[in-house]
Amino acid sequence: MSMLGPIFVLAVREIRRHLLRSFLTVLGIVIGVAAVVTMVTLGNGATAAVREQISGLGVNILQVRPGQGFGRGGGGPAPADFDMDDVAAIRDQVAGVVVVAPLAQSSGTAVRNAANWSTTVNGTTADYFTAQQWETASGRVFSAAEEQAGKAVCVIGSTLQRNLFRSEDPLGQRFRIRGLSCVVIGTLVTRGQGGFGNDQDDVVLMPIKTVQRRLTGNRNVRLMMVKVDPAYDTAAVTASLQSLLRERRNISGAKQDDFNIFDTAQISQTLQGTTRILTALLGAVAAVSLLVGGIGIMNIMLVSVTERTREIGIRLAIGAVGREVLLQFLVEAVVLACLGGVIGLLLALVASWSLAPLLGVPFLFDVRINVVAFAFSALIGVIFGYFPARRAAQLNPIDALRHE
């Protein structure tokens, strides 16, 4: 195909000759490609963000709460919280459980000298750090003795640390929260924003007994985090956990559970599935605009063939075979479409790069979708350029030469 070089030059020249028209022609492709790539890039960012946030809840973690759903919901008496006996029972009787971390929650204003900061207090055990895979940045976590005795010791998150202690070393220092004076024995590594937009680092962790005695004033456990051995099937562990709790809470027969077991992996899958479907839907809508762009190209190429009928006649008379004329117009359509594709990709790059921070999702440049979108625009050039090109190739040279 020694013709391809000159044909390519010819196509570029023809496009440059009608610069405005060419630009308007490819606008559909530009918008289509830009829309598809931007949607998919932002969608991928959103999926990644969801995955990141969910994994912040912990891997292979079952969260057990009293009540159904997220709220206590419905009429009637509120379902009872758990207690430490439930925690022990789960740990001892359910196979496949690595650790069970209880959680008793309270809140209050932490005060130290002139600094004060409103925060959350979580009473728990050392197992919490295992279950959450949350490590200390300095110091240590509670010992068994401190848990047993209900000592006023605490491990603090980085947000609280920054606000109470600034750049001082908090280890061994004291602060007060709702009349309780506690000593800092450890600080936690920074985790950042949680799955629901909360600041995970704005937290004080204390032995659960301390919180129960000195802050909540009862022996209730609001939440249990059950870490499942990866070798076990989460669904099977969930089932035996459910039957144990039903037994312990005297729920029999067809009566509904008054507690819920929340599988983070499942939620993660569901949320990721949802974002993936949304991405696919938006991508499909954008693909329709690509198709419209293709029709735009076909339209202009048909006009171009009519305008250049005489030129086609000259080429045919001089001895161009049909295939060469077809190729000339096809290459022109494909070059146009590819041009639109490239402009669209650049536009998408700028759009997704500047929109990602606004939407709070990471900007993830996906090579594959860029390549696919470009190839697709070229394909559209071929498909929608073929019909006008074939029309040009099939012109009768005698009639074409006579065309005014």
Place this chain on the structure above:
Amino acid sequence: MGDESGTPLIQLRGVTKTFGSGAASFQALRGVDFDVKAGDFVAVMGPSGSGKSTMMNILGCLDVPTTGEFLFQGFHVETLTRDERALLRRRYLGFVFQGFNLLARTNALENVELPLLYRGEKPLARREAAMAALDKVGLADWWDHTPAELSGGQQQRVAIARAIVTSPRVLLADEPTGNLDTARSLEIMELLTGFNDNGITILMVTHEAEMAAYAHTIAHVRDGLVDAVEVRTR
């Protein structure tokens, strides 16, 4: 470059051409028998509607006869496909039209290069051959001018350069002087005569006796038939 004597370069045998079908059909050629010897300069004359354009289209392999035979160097052109005829035109024929038919917005050199492009010649060889052809028609200095920047006579000379750049066996000229004044027309005829002297067979349609006078053979076409062939000496 002439063929073995006796075998004409071009032979038309009982060529008819019918346009349309049924009651609306029109027979433009009604059984033309006509030979062209290699190296000849033939003028085809006739009133409009006589069928001379149809005959030229068939001779130029742009169209095929409805019935009859058209042999070019012994090949049956009427059996060739559209693309085979295009290849034949590319290889052996050159065209000059009444309306010049140069590509607009394309300079003289590129217009002349066009047939070489379809022959797959290398860029440098194309350029050299095209410049040589422009030189032969006296327009080497005008190579970078577009048709709009050239006079009618100059445009027709570029068209002739384009037709002869491939060293064709046959040059077909359809009213080449139809759009030109007498002085320009005579220039064009001198050019054609020169190429004919160099061995290119020329077939020219004209209705001007003054131009036909340059030809060796004048074929008079009337009502779809060649009714008189006049052989002359210049």
